[in-house]
Amino acid sequence: MxxxxxxxxxxxxxxxxxxxxxxxxxxxxxxxxxxxxxxxxxxxxxxxxxxxxxxxxxxxxxxxxxxxxxxxxxxxxxxxxxxxxxxxxxxxxRRGEKVTVDIPVLIEGEAAPDTLIDVIANTVSVEAEATHIPQQIVVSVEGLEAGTQITAADLKLPEGSTVQLDAEALVVNITNAPTAADIEAELAEAEAEVGIEPTLAEGTEDAEGSEDEAAEGAEASDES
Known part of the structure; x- marks a missing residue:
């Protein structure tokens, strides 16, 4: 640097x-x-x-x-x-002195289709020489499938720099992207928690109203 x-x-x-x-x-x-x-x-x-x-x-x-x-x-x-x-x-x-600093994590590439990139650690604690501190830690997720996990042990650092985390500490997790049905279910659950009544599907209210009107008309015909 x-x-x-x-x-x-x-x-x-x-x-x-x-x-x-x-x-x-x-x-x-x-x-x-x-x-x-x-x-x-x-x-x-x-x-x-x-x-x-x-x-x-x-x-x-x-x-x-x-x-x-x-x-x-x-x-x-x-x-x-x-x-x-x-x-x-x-x-x-001092020159040659080692210091411990937090280094930002930079994600590069695109994971496999229908996946979601979950960055667990936006920064990682690293020990490095004061005059050779990495500016960032680059993590490539290009083509990675759901279920792939990148841990501290997988990180690539310049010579002389070491990650100050447990080797198995999770840094990036690749998961399945939620489907439309998953999103709707989560939304319905969140609305139920705050007491919001579910909204009737479009046309349902009109259909119910028509059925009520038809029933009332039938009753009137019987009375006549």
Whole structure:
């Protein structure tokens, strides 16, 4: 994974007011910690940081106070409406050091007809060198039949990376796609649970009404 260089500034002001001023200047408050060192409070460039953190487990080279530090994002706080970055916690790493991170699972290909792909794990915990973290784990489901199961042991990772899951942990499950009858039955069951009466089939009500009218007409004829 290539390093992304970000030039940071040391932060001397703290609190909500200071954080708001930093964000108004299109920058991001952050803290850098790890390896038993005291936390370093910094300010990162807003746009560059936003672009860098679009990639999971981005390896950052933080240039600050005349030095350079390698770091991984530990926690990223985002504004739920604006989707801007509010604050970043960064953990220090060293070249050659192994870290455990969650890697996204990418599904490729199409399974056999009339099947359903059930992704049990969207991310997988992996131990890898800090400078060689896989960006994603690709799982091919091309042509797989119903009943096929892909476990942690089946995942293909770069050399030096290992999955931190039980070998039999299920990652992807290929099942039979539900039929129209299955869907209707599930819908009827769900409606019954919430007390919704089943809807009469189209034309049923009219047929019943016609039968009632015919019966009433017959009774009138008998009376006459």
């Amino acid at each position: 290539p390093e992304v260089k970000l030039t940071a500034e040391l932060r001397t002001e703290f609190g909500k007011g200071a954080a708001r001023r930093i964000r108004r200047a299109h920058k991001v408050p952050a803290v850098l910690y790890g390896h038993g060192t005291d936390p370093i409070h910094i300010t990162l460039p807003g746009h560059e940081t936003l672009l860098a953190l679009r990639q999971a487990n981005a390896l950052l080279s933080i240039e600050v106070d005349g030095g350079s530090q390698l770091a991984l994002p530990k926690q990223v706080q985002r504004d739920p409406i604006k989707h801007t970055i509010e604050h970043v916690d960064l953990v220090l790493v």
